[in-house]
Amino acid sequence: DIQMTQSPSSLSASIGDRVTITCRASQVISKYLAWYQQQPGKPPRLLIYAASTLQSGAPSRFSGSGSGTDFTLTISSLQPEDVATYYCQRYNSAPQTFGQGTKVEL
Amino acid sequence: QVTLRESGPALVKPTQTLTLTCTFSGFSLNTSGMCVSWVRQPPGKALEWLALIDWDDGKFYSTSLKTRLTISKDTSKSQVVLTMTNMDPVDTATYYCARMGLRWTLDDWGQGTLVTVSS
Numbered sequence: 634d635i636q637m638t639q640s641p642s643s644l645s646a647s648i649g650d651r652v653t654i655t656c657r658a659s660q661v662i663s664k665y666l667a668w669y670q671q672q673p674g675k676p677p678r679l680l681i682y683a684a685s686t687l688q689s690g691a692p693s694r695f696s697g698s699g700s701g702t703d704f705t706l707t708i709s710s711l712q713p714e715d716v717a718t719y720y721c722q723r724y725n726s727a728p729q730t731f732g733q734g735t736k737v738e739l
Numbered sequence: 740q741v742t743l744r745e746s747g748p749a750l751v752k753p754t755q756t757l758t759l760t761c762t763f764s765g766f767s768l769n770t771s772g773m774c775v776s777w778v779r780q781p782p783g784k785a786l787e788w789l790a791l792i793d794w795d796d797g798k799f800y801s802t803s804l805k806t807r808l809t810i811s812k813d814t815s816k817s818q819v820v821l822t823m824t825n826m827d828p829v830d831t832a833t834y835y836c837a838r839m840g841l842r843w844t845l846d847d848w849g850q851g852t853l854v855t856v857s858s
Contacts, residue, residue: 634802665843667844669786669845671786676848676850677786677835677845677848679845679846682842683842720785722845724843724844724845725843727791727799727800728788728799728800728801729776729788729791729843730788731785731787731788732785733785734785
């Protein structure tokens with residue numbers, strides 16, 4: 634199976650900071666990469682798909698980039714409601730796989 | 740509006756079989772390209788994809804769990820059922836179902852149901 638590796642596993646930042654999370658696939662997955670946000674006590678929510686396309690309703694401070702094996706999620710200006718765990722997922726085929734998550738704290 | 744709701748036992752004993760039902764509305768699994776997936780999350784741990792079923796009754800499973808999982812659908816009831824055999828305490832988790840469209844991204848999620856495996 635294709636493995637997804639995220640870094641860092643956790644980070645602490647301040648309001649207004651620029652935050653960057655990386656995700657690496659063990660094989661080329663083109664742009665079949667999604668990012669999900671999971672706020673405490675809630676189900677995950679799709680933020681970005683096709684590596685860089687913002688899901689309808691997701692705040693514009695979130696952006697994604699990358700292709701092939703290396704991907705990045707960026708929060709341009711961290712807000713209190715962005716405290717959450719972020720997961721990357723490759724979805725080009727089954728079985729699908731998630732990264733291990735990155736916990737973002739203030 | 741798409742909604743999904745997971746239901747099933749909150750507690751199962753080791754070696755028992757778990758049966759979970761996802762009841763959904765706002766879409767049809769008869770629609771070409773539509774799929775439903777199951778994902779689980781042990782307490783404090785990461786998401787783990789388990790299985791999906793598509794509109795054409797295609798079924799896909801986690802490599803590590805495929806011998807224990809069965810997914811099925813009842814389109815007349817708007818339900819997808821996941822069974823997992825030989826439950827173990829390490830299977831304690833919140834189990835989610837999610838709608839997948841043509842992209843195969845998990846676009847809409849249920850609230851999840853916590854299943855505890857304990858004697």
